[in-house]
Amino acid sequence: METASFITSLATSFSIFCVLLIVYEFLSRQPRNYPVYYAAVRLSTGSDPPEPRRPFTWIREAWEASETDIIKLAGLDGAVYLSLFETSLKILGCTAIFCLPVLIPLSATSHNYNTLNTSSSSTNGSTVNGSHKFSALGNLTVIRGPSFGGFDRFAMGNISDHDRNRIWAFLVGSYWLSVVTYVILWKKYKHIMTLRSTLLSSTKAQPEDFTVLVHDIPYDKTMTHAQQVDTFFKKLYGESYERCLVVMKLKKTSKFWKELEKFKEKLTLSEARFLSSKTKAKPEGIRPQHRTQFFGLFGSKVDSIDYFREKIKDLVARLEAEQSRVRIKEQEGAAFVFFNNRITAAAAAQAMHAPSGRTWRTMPAPQPKDVVWENVLIPFYERLIRQAVVYLIVFLTVLFYMIPVAFISAVTSWNNLEIAFPFMKTIGKVGPLHAILQAYLPQLALSGFLALLPTFLKFLSKLEGLFSKSHLIRATAGKYFYFVIFNVFLGVTLGTTLFNSLKRLKGNLSFDSVVQLLGSSLPPAASFFITYISLKLFVGYGLELSRIFPLLFYHSKKKFMRKFMNKPEQELKEASNPGPFKYHRNVPNDMLVLTIALCYAVIAPMVLPFAMLYFGIGWLVLRNQALKVYVPSYDSKGCLWPHIHVRILVALLVSQLTMLGYFTIKRFVYTFLLLPLPIATLMFGYLCQNIFYHPFKVTPLETASREVKEMPSIQEIVRDYTPTCLLEEDNIHDDVEKSETEK
Amino acid sequence: METASFITSLATSFSIFCVLLIVYEFLSRQPRNYPVYYAAVRLSTGSDPPEPRRPFTWIREAWEASETDIIKLAGLDGAVYLSLFETSLKILGCTAIFCLPVLIPLSATSHNYNTLNTSSSSTNGSTVNGSHKFSALGNLTVIRGPSFGGFDRFAMGNISDHDRNRIWAFLVGSYWLSVVTYVILWKKYKHIMTLRSTLLSSTKAQPEDFTVLVHDIPYDKTMTHAQQVDTFFKKLYGESYERCLVVMKLKKTSKFWKELEKFKEKLTLSEARFLSSKTKAKPEGIRPQHRTQFFGLFGSKVDSIDYFREKIKDLVARLEAEQSRVRIKEQEGAAFVFFNNRITAAAAAQAMHAPSGRTWRTMPAPQPKDVVWENVLIPFYERLIRQAVVYLIVFLTVLFYMIPVAFISAVTSWNNLEIAFPFMKTIGKVGPLHAILQAYLPQLALSGFLALLPTFLKFLSKLEGLFSKSHLIRATAGKYFYFVIFNVFLGVTLGTTLFNSLKRLKGNLSFDSVVQLLGSSLPPAASFFITYISLKLFVGYGLELSRIFPLLFYHSKKKFMRKFMNKPEQELKEASNPGPFKYHRNVPNDMLVLTIALCYAVIAPMVLPFAMLYFGIGWLVLRNQALKVYVPSYDSKGCLWPHIHVRILVALLVSQLTMLGYFTIKRFVYTFLLLPLPIATLMFGYLCQNIFYHPFKVTPLETASREVKEMPSIQEIVRDYTPTCLLEEDNIHDDVEKSETEK
Structure with a gap:
């Protein structure tokens, strides 16, 4: 990408951001918009926010809010989601401490690209199979433009292959990045585990603390399922067992x-x-x-x-x-079992009950509103088959979406459009318009293309037979993450290179060749990703904060409801409920930015400031939204963190493999010194899994044994878990x- | 291998077997040898076996013994080990039903090798880089001898590549093999789970039923560990908690x-x-x-x-x-915790106690004699580091032992020996001697080489920090299995091919090329493995049954002890205790035979009868040994089965991949139809893991809730777990x- 169009793109994004900020300041002051901008505040306090507000007060408020406030309003899930931003910011910040002041000067004072530019311009970007050793990079002109422009000078690519002393510094950078990530992730996991533990051992007990979900109850023709559960649990838990609520077919x-x-x-x-x-x-x-x-x-x-x-x-x-x-005839093989103390419930949720793992499986009950009723009663083998089928579909989706993605990223690049539609050339002559279009078109196409997917994946995850909505959201986020990494990150990076090298690779798809390919495609994609991040950052968070679309939607809906349906005021209020964060959509997108940042942190450190800005502004804006807008309906009590943690490690692993590839390409003799890094990441992951993962799946007995001061009666608990249509x-x-x- | 030397080798093995059988009949009748041949009988009944015995009664006795007898004398572990033989026999028998009558006639009536032999003899085995499409096979002459001899005619290799109709039958064979394995494994796992469940819920309770092993107790300067455990468990389990026994440093x-x-x-x-x-x-x-x-x-x-x-x-x-x-000062962070009922003990062993997974970890206590005391007190992080180091060493061992193994199998082959030591040529001229040496030398070298390893691997497993001897044995067996598969099976199969193709493969070690290599090396190795199996079968089980070496050892030891040390009769009795089966040595070796059989079952079905004979005779002989000789000192209650089950599946997976490779080599267009098989194996493995694995790790609560009629007092339990030097x-x-x- 040329420097001019790059800067134009940044400037445009930034000005859109400023406009949206001002729009927010203006619109959020009007009381009739309060339901859109202060939904959470109105719900928690029952009143509108205090009137006289100075401009940009929201920044101070978001900055000053404590973690407890966030947990109170957005649940632990919300706080965990914001932790992703903090963690990313910390990791990138600490990495930048080394990479920016050390690696950028080292690159900037080298002259590799100058030499290459000369030879590259002489061959005029057409050395497809030339003997030039950078020929693989030469083919990337579609994304990069004809020459190594501005930013590329500050990247590792500008270091000559023979300049080993300087490359050593980049190797140190890779180690620094990894160590920093381990330390920060470790501390964060510990912190969130403590938060979860505090929440679970709170003196004000919740219905789910006393409840266990039993599924795959075997069929017994002599008894109803309710009688079975009663007999079974009474025998094992005696006085601690209260009663059960068998899940029924309620169509x-x-x-x-x-x-x-x-x-x-x-x-x-x-x-x-x-x-x-x-x-x-x-x-x-x-x-x-x-x-x-x-x-x-x-x-x-x-x-x-x-x-x-x-x-x-x-x-x-x-x-x-x-x-x-229904209460008698339609009982299915799953039940909620209620105990009168937290310790027994916690122990029962963890224990294996029947000699075969196929029956009487227990797990901690999700919150009442979190239960996916239609999935709880799916029998064991059906669930397994559903899983297998869904995984197969997801696998195929992840694999074959790559083709259209690569196609789009190639087609929508300006040069190709000009060839396809000659009239575009005349548009191209209008200077700034040309620059803007050249910068944005591929990104817009990409974003549009991706917006469709999460819904589809969520549908698949529901089909899979998961028991709780929060798990469903996590499963969707997981699928979407791998999709995004494989298709967007790898797809764009390898992009056109792949097309050209496909013949060379065919029937020869070994580990080595993939790593090499990854390494060779990286540096020119850096400026593409900087533009991508700044677009998501300025426009994305601008829209998130100003909530223009939800505002328009709310007002038109309100008008419609008032005019034609004569709905009472109460329902209008509900119509403005924005629900919780869309984790399944947001987390993978944020993780994509983090992956990009980790992969380029050492190779092209100029990505770092933009990624830091992304997570910094994102943190502020989303804290504001967590405090004032979004209203969670259920809370998985931090189960999102293990999910995020693993994916950050995957991102780190991808980045380490990328660096292995890139150092190999650079013909650095000591590249093997990078080999311990991926192994260390795997071991770190194993360690964390071993120590921290289990407490997020169940309630440890010690946590459950803290004294309860305020607890719901057993009637209340049962009522909470009874489906509305059965009340x-x-x-x-x-x-x-x-x-x-x-x- | 030439047909003559092949038959000589079989005949020799068989005659050795007959001699050893007669030796056993003779020696086992003499009362002074009873301690060697009837150790288990003497220990369980306290008396010698009934006198007048007809020849070969042991076969009837071994045949007629029920599973309950085996469990009574050899423990569930012994019964599970014998199940490996039954299962293998069933799998191979059912496979043979299809493969022998269908596939062998199909091969025998083909003429591929005839054609090849003609062209091969004309090129005289020296077409190293020739354009001949079987050149890769031509290089294997070191193992195979100069031409495709007798047995090879009954193998898939004798089918011409163009004869697709016949190859279809082999494809059906692969599916048949896989389905048969799934069905038999499934039933067996279920059966053994039931056996374990019956044992665990026996009305005669065992000390370990009431005991939980707690480790990684955190340090607390205000209390001793014993006080800590008391406080912690009393709070959670109240009346059910009895007392604890903290592990101490007892050097x-x-x-x-x-x-x-x-x-x-x-x-x-x-x-x-x-x-x-x-x-x-x-x-x-x-x-x-x-x-x-x-x-x-x-x-x-x-x-x-x-x-x-x-x-x-x-x-x-x-x-x-x-x-x-020591009782006060040397308390370490691990303890045995005793409960007064089985349900609570079972629940406590399964539950997560502390909010962090790093402390207060619990597991079902091993039997008192099963505990590895010096490992129980290893702190968490030290254990992790030990594991990492041990895995690294094992990985390197598995990887680099391949070089000497391939070297040995190449050097000890007759042809190479003749070249190295010209005087061997004169020995070779003595007809039968030459044949015997040619057949046995490589196998003997291989066996000798492998005999050293299990001890080393057992040492490593102990270093790893495992808590129970039975687990240690399993871990050793696991390591040895992968070693044996990787080095013996793959090493011999690929053997010399690898040396020749190494240059071609270098820097290109992709999945595809490995599968192809595997496929191309297989058929000529079949007769080598038939010889290998029959050697292990006849000589191995002959020696096992006749126990010549233990007998010699026993008598010389007895003589020595009586003469020089004047030991009492009691100790002499102990000296004859043969201990339990050497699972860590035997299981991987049996699994190697099974792996070979599964891999060749379809490609060269002539392997099947020999493998069936191996498992059939093995079953008889080892049943006899289980009933009369070996004396287990502890029992892991069937935990060996999940281990064996997984490894049988690994063997099946290797066989499926091998077939994929071999069908590819055969240029069969529908080879892709074999792709679902490895996926099915993985899914089957996942399913079994999900249903059956967990009950082998813990005691399900329902099992623990069966009524106890006879239970040890708490004093007895504590005494059982107290180390001898503390009594x-x-x-x-x-x-x-x-x-x-x-x-």
């Missing part, structure tokens, strides 16, 4: 329930209409009427209020009949009776 | 103990000598005397009995002082006092 019940809710809503609407028709002129009002068939267009006309009341009465009866049927409909009865007496 | 105590034992022995000896000197002529006897320094050669003369009594008294006092010191020396006091009063 029909839930259908009745939804219908009932719909009619109740319609009744409210009709009553409101009737009320508003009672004017002074006509004090008796007009009772609303409607036709019963085909969207109220055909059929006989009926009195709406009476009709709906009748329907509700009828449905309540049917629902109750269905509820009692006794006392309030419905009340409603109907009340309105009947009114009438 | 000095154990030294005193050994010294004491030595002096006690010497005292007994002196007293016996004194007693025997009381002849009628001299009724007062001669009190034995000895010098005190340097093996009784220097120093003043003392009365032996008085001197030893004095020493013992002194040592007992010192031992007791040391014992009380109160009541009996010593008695001894000394008694002899003093006598005096």
Whole structure:
């Protein structure tokens, strides 16, 4: 990429960011926008934020908020997500301490590219199979532009292969990067483990602390599943066992329930209409009427209020009949088991109960709202088959998405577009426009292309049969991460090189050749990624903070609901609930930036400041969002961290392998000195897994043994875990009776 | 190998076997050899075997013994080891049902080798880099002899590459082999799980059922470790917790103990000598005397009995002082924790106790005699480092032993020996001798070379810091298995091919090329392995059954002890104790045979009958040994099976990859149809791991909840787990006092 278009792209991104900042300042002050900008505040305090606000107060507030505040408002999951930013910032910052002041001067004072440029311009970028030793790089002109421009001078590529003394410094840099990462990750894991432990041993006990999820209960024709569970657990746990709640097939019940809710809503609407028709002129009002068939267009006309009341009465009866049927007939092989103390529940969740691992499997119960009901009752073998099928699909997706990605990144590059669409040439003549388009087009195409995927992967993860929504989100994030690394990072890096080398590689896809390929494609992709990061940084966080799209969506929805549906104020409030962070979308994207930064930290340290800016601004903006906007509905209590931790290590591993490749390309004789690094990463990963992973899966007994001061009654716990459509409909009865007496 | 030398080798092996059988019949009838041939019988019944025995009764007895008998005498571990033979026999038998009647006729009626032989003999085995497509095979003449001889005609190699219809049958064979293996392994795993479950839930409870091993107890300066454990477990388990036994550093105590034992022995000896000197002529006897320094050669003369009594008294006092010191001062961070019921013990062994996985780790306690005391107290990080170092050493050993193995198998082949030592040529002229030497030399060299290794690997496994001897044995077997597969199987198979192709492969060690290499080296190695198996079979099991070496050893030891050391009869009995099976040596060797059989089952089905004979005769002989000879001192309750199961699957995987390679070499277009097989093996392995593995690591709660009718008291349990040198020396006091009063 040429220096001019590079700078233009940065400047554009930055100005968009500034505009969005000002837009945020302006819009967030208007009380009618509060539901969009202060959803979490309104939900936690029940009131609007304090009025007189100086400009950019949010920065101070986000900066000053303590971790406890974050946990209170965004849950431990939110705090863990923000930890990803802190950790990345720390790792990159500490790396920069060495890389920026040492490695950049070393590169800048070398002259390798000058020599290469001369020879490269003489061959004019067409040495496809030339004997020139940089011919592999020469083929990358599509991304890089015709010559080694501005930034490339500050990268390791500018060091001549013969200048071994300088290359040693880069080797030290690789070690420094790895050690820094280990130390910071270790401390962070420990810290988050403590946070989780504190949360789990809180004196205010939660329903899930007393609950264990049992699944794959074997079939027994002499007893119902509920009786089985009672017998089994009473024998093992005696007095500590309270009762169980067997999971049921609720398709029909839930259908009745939804219908009932719909009619109740319609009744409210009709009553409101009737009320508003009672004017002074006509004090008796007009009772609303409607036709019963085909969207109220055909059929006989009926009195709406009476009709709906009748329907509700009828449905309540049917629902109750269905509820009692279901409770006996539709029991499935999974149950929530409730204990009266935390220690036994924690022990029961960890113990193996039956001699075969196929039956009576237990695990700590997810929070009530976290349960994926339709998955809990999937039988053992079906779950295994689903897993296998899903993994196969994901594997194929990850593998074969590479083709369109590489295609897009090649096609949307300006040079190729000009060839395909000659009219673009005339656009290209408008100076700055040309620069902007050249910089942004490939990135925009890439981002657009990727936006579709997480939803698909989430769907797959649900199909896999996971028991909790939080696990589902993690599984999606995991799949998306590997996709992103394999397709975006490797896809773009190898990009066009691959096309040209494919023939050379064919039938010869060995470890060695892949490492070499990786190394040879890296340096020219650095400026591409700097542009990519700054786009995500300035535009992405600008949009995140200003929430322009959610704002537009909210206002139009509100208008629509108020005008056509006459919804009460309460529902309007709910409509503005932004839900929790979209972890499955965000985490892999942030991890991609971290991977890029780790891979280029030593080879092209100029990536570091941009990546640090990404995580710094991201940290500020997302802290603000965590404090004021997003509202979590459930909390996995930090289970996201092991997931993130492993993926940071994968990123480090990729970066170490990349460096191995790049040093090999540089014909550095002591490259083998880098070999201990990937091994060290694997060992570090094993160590952390050994020490920290298990406490994130279960509750350690010591943690569970802390004194409880405030605990829910067993009735409350059971009620929390009972699906809504199974709850006794006392309030419905009340409603109907009340309105009947009114009438 | 030529047909003549092949048949000679088989005949020789078989005649050795017959001779050894007769030797066994003869020797085992003499009562003075009973301690060698009936050690287990004498130990379990306390008496010699019933006298009048018809020839070969042992075969009927071994055949008719039930699994319960085996478990009673050889423990579940012994039964599991014999299961390896049953399973292998079943797998190979079922495979043979298809392979022998279908595949052998298909090969025998083909004529590929005829054609090849003609062209091969014309090029005279020297086409090292010729354009001939079988040139890779041509290089293997060192092992195979100059032409494709007898057995090779019954192998897949004899099918022409163009004869696709016949090759399809071999593809079906591969699927048949895999499916048969899955079904049999599945059933066996289930069966052994049931056996283990029955054993664990036996109404006669064992000390280890109530015991949990806690290690990595954190340091706390306010309390001793014993107090810590008491506080910690009492809080969590209340009434169920009984007491704990902290592991101590016992180096000095154990030294005193050994010294004491030595002096006690010497005292007994002196007293016996004194007693025997009381002849009628001299009724007062001669009190034995000895010098005190340097093996009784220097120093003043003392009365032996008085001197030893004095020493013992002194040592007992010192031992007791040391014992009380050690109990307080030398407590280490590991302890055995005793509960008063099996359920709590089983639950405590499985639960995670502390918030960090680094401290308070628990596991089911090994049997008292199974504990490796010096390893239990190794701190967490030291254990990790030891593991890493040991794995590194093992990795290097496995990798670089290949060089001498390949060297030996090349050097000891007859042709090469003749070149190196011209005088061998004259020996070679003696017809049968030449054939025998040609057949046996490489195998003997190989076996001798391998016999050294298990001891070394066992030493390494102990260094690794494993807690129980049974685990140590398994770890050794695991290491040795991978060594054997990598070095013997792959080493011999690839053998000389590798040397020739090394240059071609260098820097190009991709998956593809390895698979191809594997495939191309296989068929000529088949007859080598048939000879290898029959040698192990006839000579190995002949020696195992006849126990000639242990017999010689026993008698010379007995003679020596009786003559020079005047040991009592009791100790002589102990000297004949053959201990348990040498699992760490045997399992990998049996697994090697199975791996060979699985790899060649389809390609060269003639291997099958020999392998079946190996496992059939092995089963009979080892059942006999399990019933009459070997005496286990501890039992891991079947933990050997998951280990064997995984390794059978590894063998299957190797065989599937081999077939992939061989079908590729055969230029079979539908080879890709074999790709699902390795994936299926991995998935099957995952499934079994998921269902069966965990119950072998811990005791499921349901199993532990069966009623106990006979249980040891807590004092007995604690006493069982107390190291001998810490036991109160009541009996010593008695001894000394008694002899003093006598005096």
